[in-house]
Amino acid sequence: MPVSWTLLIVLALAAVGYVVTRARAIAQAGGDVRRLHSRPSYHGWHAALLTALPALFLIAIWRFVQPSAEVTPLTPLALLLAAAGLAFALIRTAPGFRARNAVENMVKGLLILCSIIAILTTAGIVFSMLFETGHFFQKYSWQDFFFGTTWSPKFGGGSQLGILPLLWGTIYISLIALAVSVPIGLFAAIYMSEYASVRLRSVAKPAIEVLAGIPTIVYGLFALITVGPALRDWFAQPMGLGSSASSVMTAGLVMGIMLIPFVSSLSDDIINAVPQSLRDGALGLGSTQSETVRKVVLPAALPGIVGAVLLAASRAIGETMIVVLGAGAAARMDLNPFEAMTTITVKIVSQLTGDNDFAAPETLVAFALGLTLFVTTLVLNIVALYVVRKYREQYE
Amino acid sequence: MSDATIEGAPRATQPKSSLLVADPHTRRRHAAEARFRAYGLGAIVISMVMLVVLLFTILTGGIGAFRQTYLEIPVTLEDAQLDKNGNRDPADLGKVLTLTYGKLLQQSLEKVVADKGIAIADLSAKDLSGLISKEAPARLRDQVLANPDLIGQTITARVLVNGRIDGYYKGRVTMDSALRDANTSPAQLQLADALKAQGMLATKWNWSFLTSPDASDQRPEAAGVGIAILGSLYMMLVVLVLAVPIGVAASIYLEEFAPKNRWTDIIEVNISNLAAVPSIVFGILGLAAFINFGGLPQSAPIVGGLVLTLMTLPTIIIATRAALKAVPPSIRDAALGVGASRMQSVFHHVLPLAMPGILTGTIIGMAQALGETAPLLLIGMVAFVKNFPSAPPEGLFEPASALPVQVYNWTQRADPAFIERASGAIIVLLVFLLCMNVLAILLRRRFERRW
Numbered sequence: 037m038p039v040s041w042t043l044l045i046v047l048a049l050a051a052v053g054y055v056v057t058r059a060r061a062i063a064q065a066g067g068d069v070r071r072l073h074s075r076p077s078y079h080g081w082h083a084a085l086l087t088a089l090p091a092l093f094l095i096a097i098w099r100f101v102q103p104s105a106e107v108t109p110l111t112p113l114a115l116l117l118a119a120a121g122l123a124f125a126l127i128r129t130a131p132g133f134r135a136r137n138a139v140e141n142m143v144k145g146l147l148i149l150c151s152i153i154a155i156l157t158t159a160g161i162v163f164s165m166l167f168e169t170g171h172f173f174q175k176y177s178w179q180d181f182f183f184g185t186t187w188s189p190k191f192g193g194g195s196q197l198g199i200l201p202l203l204w205g206t207i208y209i210s211l212i213a214l215a216v217s218v219p220i221g222l223f224a225a226i227y228m229s230e231y232a233s234v235r236l237r238s239v240a241k242p243a244i245e246v247l248a249g250i251p252t253i254v255y256g257l258f259a260l261i262t263v264g265p266a267l268r269d270w271f272a273q274p275m276g277l278g279s280s281a282s283s284v285m286t287a288g289l290v291m292g293i294m295l296i297p298f299v300s301s302l303s304d305d306i307i308n309a310v311p312q313s314l315r316d317g318a319l320g321l322g323s324t325q326s327e328t329v330r331k332v333v334l335p336a337a338l339p340g341i342v343g344a345v346l347l348a349a350s351r352a353i354g355e356t357m358i359v360v361l362g363a364g365a366a367a368r369m370d371l372n373p374f375e376a377m378t379t380i381t382v383k384i385v386s387q388l389t390g391d392n393d394f395a396a397p398e399t400l401v402a403f404a405l406g407l408t409l410f411v412t413t414l415v416l417n418i419v420a421l422y423v424v425r426k427y428r429e430q431y432e
Numbered sequence: 433m434s435d436a437t438i439e440g441a442p443r444a445t446q447p448k449s450s451l452l453v454a455d456p457h458t459r460r461r462h463a464a465e466a467r468f469r470a471y472g473l474g475a476i477v478i479s480m481v482m483l484v485v486l487l488f489t490i491l492t493g494g495i496g497a498f499r500q501t502y503l504e505i506p507v508t509l510e511d512a513q514l515d516k517n518g519n520r521d522p523a524d525l526g527k528v529l530t531l532t533y534g535k536l537l538q539q540s541l542e543k544v545v546a547d548k549g550i551a552i553a554d555l556s557a558k559d560l561s562g563l564i565s566k567e568a569p570a571r572l573r574d575q576v577l578a579n580p581d582l583i584g585q586t587i588t589a590r591v592l593v594n595g596r597i598d599g600y601y602k603g604r605v606t607m608d609s610a611l612r613d614a615n616t617s618p619a620q621l622q623l624a625d626a627l628k629a630q631g632m633l634a635t636k637w638n639w640s641f642l643t644s645p646d647a648s649d650q651r652p653e654a655a656g657v658g659i660a661i662l663g664s665l666y667m668m669l670v671v672l673v674l675a676v677p678i679g680v681a682a683s684i685y686l687e688e689f690a691p692k693n694r695w696t697d698i699i700e701v702n703i704s705n706l707a708a709v710p711s712i713v714f715g716i717l718g719l720a721a722f723i724n725f726g727g728l729p730q731s732a733p734i735v736g737g738l739v740l741t742l743m744t745l746p747t748i749i750i751a752t753r754a755a756l757k758a759v760p761p762s763i764r765d766a767a768l769g770v771g772a773s774r775m776q777s778v779f780h781h782v783l784p785l786a787m788p789g790i791l792t793g794t795i796i797g798m799a800q801a802l803g804e805t806a807p808l809l810l811i812g813m814v815a816f817v818k819n820f821p822s823a824p825p826e827g828l829f830e831p832a833s834a835l836p837v838q839v840y841n842w843t844q845r846a847d848p849a850f851i852e853r854a855s856g857a858i859i860v861l862l863v864f865l866l867c868m869n870v871l872a873i874l875l876r877r878r879f880e881r882r883w
Contacts, residue, residue, distance in 0.1 A: 040825055136773065140773060140775040143775060144685070144689060144775070146681060147681045147682070147684055147685035147689065148685055150677075150678045150679075150681035150682040150685065151681070151682035151685045151686055151690075151699055152699070153678055153682065153745070154682065154699060154702050154703045154706060154745065154746070154749070155698070155699060155702055157706060157717070157742050157745070158702050158705070158706060160717055160721050161709070161713060161714075161716075161717045164716065164717055164720030164721055164725075165713075165716060165717075165720070167720075168720060219475070220475045220478055220479060221475070221479075222475075223471050223472045223474070223475035223476075224472065224475040224476045224479055226472050227469070227471075227472025227473060227475065227476055228472075228476070230472075231469055231472060231473075232476075236476075240476050240480065243479075243480050243483055244476075244479050244480075244483075246483060247479065247482070247483050247486075249799065249865065249869060250486070250803075250862075250865075251802075251803025251804070251805070251836055251861065251865070252803070252805065252806075253803065253805045253836040253839050253840060253858070253861075254486070254490060254803075254858050254861075254862070255486075256805075256840070256843075257490065257839060257843060257854055257855065257858060258486050258489060258490065260843055261489070261493065261851055261855075262485075262489045293479075293482045293486070296479045296482075297479075300479075324461055324462070324464070324465045325465060325468075326464060326465045326467075326468035326469070327461070327464075327465075329468070330468075347708065350708060350710075351708075353710070354709075354710020354711070354712065354713070355710070356710070356711065356712045356805070356806035357805050357806055357836075357840070360806075360840070361840070361843060381710070381712050381806070384712055384716070384810070385712070385806065385809050385810065388715075388716070388719060388809075388810045389809055389810065389812075389814055394724065402716070403716065403720070406712070406713055406716040409710060409712070409713065410709065410710075410713050413708065413709065413710055414705060414709070417705055417708045418705065421701075421704060421705075
């Protein structure tokens with residue numbers, strides 16, 4: 037590959053630049069390093085950075101702007117730039133030259149560049165989705181998308197792409213997941229911070245954190261092969277509520293298990309942040325421990341817990357693998373929790389895997405769904421972070 | 433004494449309450465207390481039971497993937513069939529199709545059945561030939577092509593058997609289910625039992641699950657996670673090379689150099705929000721930016737690695753900033769005091785001291801990336817890949833799979849034998865994650881310093 041060869045040559049040039057310039061600086065000082073403003077290695081680094089950085093940026097930008105074109109003019113251009121940088125650095129080398137300051141400024145520039153990548157990622161997410169969503173709304177009216185109650189994509193035209201059934205499935209599953217995870221997570225956190233002995237805490241806390249480290253595909257498989265069939269055989273079929281292994285209940289329950297550690301560790305932090313003086317006051321007035329928790333600690337921690345629940349909700353809405361494997365693919369608006377339903381994330385996956393035709397609304401709709409998902413979770417996160425931060429300030 | 437003032441009041445003959453006997457109200461309160469504790473304990477027990485059930489079902493379901501049933505039969509590799517010209521020319525040998533090897537195996541099996549006097553009622557020719565996996569002829573062919581001297585000899589070939597037979601010895605298939613199954617029959621299972629009695633058929637440890645590539649829908653017995661492991665490894669390589677330097681650099685700037693102004697505020701809010709963006713959104717970004725706009729190939733580890741890099745960056749930045757923050761200001765002040773520049777104080781003193789924390793955060797971020805599935809589905813990693821990618825850097829641009837995606841892929845197949853494979857792949861994934869987390873904990877234990 038020509039590009040990787042160019043890269044190697046540029047890096048080799050930079051290494052040569054380091055050695056040569058360093059030697060040159062020492063020679064100019066007549067072997068007495070104290071006569072230099074900066075230590076010799078800074079002179080070397082100055083040359084190496086000047087050689088490598090411009091050429092590397094050129095290669096990166098070139099690859100990004102026209103990635104498929106053959107790179108014939110790139111190699112000589114990059115090498116020329118590298119050589120020019122090296123020559124410039126050599127000329128600049130002098131005992132009085134402030135090489136350290138120059139190097140530090142360049143390094144600082146690099147650091148700033150790296151921290152801007154976070155912004156660029158967000159911008160990339162927003163623009164890539166806005167762009168394709170714009171295309172989608174040119175081909176499909178936004179009223180039908182946001183208020184349509186039927187989801188039936190047909191490759192070949194005439195498909196109905198209403199988001200409401202997907203939104204309903206997403207909300208239903210998330211509500212079940214929260215109904216499972218919030219009580220369990222909250223009680224686990226309360227018990228661990230208010231009651232548990234050191235020994236129990238040292239076992240239970242890592243065990244619950246292990247749940248958080250398990251990849252979601254594992255939960256998905258668990259839903260598919262264990263929870264789904266069990267719910268169908270023990271609940272849905274005996275009660276005549278359906279015969280589908282993948283259901284809202286399956287996905288919701290398993291997602292609830294996944295969210296337990298999330299809720300419990302956040303609430304644990306928040307409960308621990310409640311000042312001990314509040315507890316002491318309540319206990320001193322004669323309330324039992326549970327009364328202290330229910331009437332003093334929890335109300336004081338409530339805003340933070342609400343924030344934790346919101347964060348958990350945003351996790352639940354954006355979760356993909358559990359619903360792909362556990363909830364089914366049928367878009368439907370129903371109240372029966374043992375019926376298969378589908379979510380926004382499932383449909384993003386199903387519309388974008390396989391051969392995509394980026395002119396068809398059936399493919400482009402995935403970007404509109406993604407944007408909806410992104411905006412929803414973003415709003416939830418911002419509100420949650422605001423609430424949590426506000427609450428922390430209260431006791432600082 | 434103040435008691436005197438109430439002397440005239442009627443005294444109760446019995447005390448209304450006693451410190452020794454709890455009154456109903458106190459009893460209620462104590463019962464509520466006990467209930468409350470029980471709820472808390474119950475919540476912890478439920479979550480631990482869930483963890484155990486989850487791990488237990490995956491482990492018991494997947495352990496079978498590491499054992500595989502093989503048939504060992506003598507096969508005579510005849511010149512007449514495999515090398516008509518008799519010159520061992522690789523070009524000529526390559527022209528002999530897999531079909532020929534299939535016939536060869538079938539004849540050998542028929543011979544064995546006849547020699548050993550195995551007689552089973554209702555055994556059709558299809559049952560007999562179907563005992564051997566469809567993958568077996570291809571493997572025998574590869575073996576011969578790699579070593580043409582084998583031709584003319586009689587070798588003991590170790591061949592895979594059909595997934596149904598394999599399932600029979602793992603308890604997935606029974607005589608009853610075989611009756612209703614179009615792909616096997618009780619007679620075939622009896623034949624397998626007879627061969628087992630002769631010591632020719634055995635279920636053994638299966639290394640090829642870890643090394644072989646994925647196999648098509650009809651041959652679950654041959655499917656392995658080799659390419660998936662390699663693909664995941666390549667992606668982790670990309671993440672390590674890109675996310676760690678960028679993440680550490682960004683954190684150093686934000687923590688040590690950034691002025692407190694609106695611009696850095698925006699960056700900070702941005703990073704904490706990026707950490708909570710659903711992973712599938714990163715998949716959409718990867719599809720739109722790297723594949724559609726950047727023109728990178730689909731299903732390539734480089735694209736997966738880039739997407740995972742963007743996804744892990746916030747995690748690494750948050751962990752690194754915490755580690756930098758934990759280094760006390762006195763270290764910085766001392767360095768500045770003896771004349772170091774700010775850059776020198778950071779790179780020579782603060783960063784080395786923060787390194788264990790940074791490494792721990794990085795490993796945990798990478799463990800997260802290793803288990804991520806959803807974004808990889810969107811960039812085409814679900815495609816069926818049969819050939820191993822070459823070594824990096826070229827291999828980064830060739831199609832590969834990834835462990836979690838391979839799991840998803842196998843759950844979408846019809847044959848139930850693939851569920852066992854999927855659980856097996858999850859065991860491999862969990863072992864990798866466990867190693868990474870243990871490494872992180874060890875690093876923290878070994879190097880953690882408190883000031």
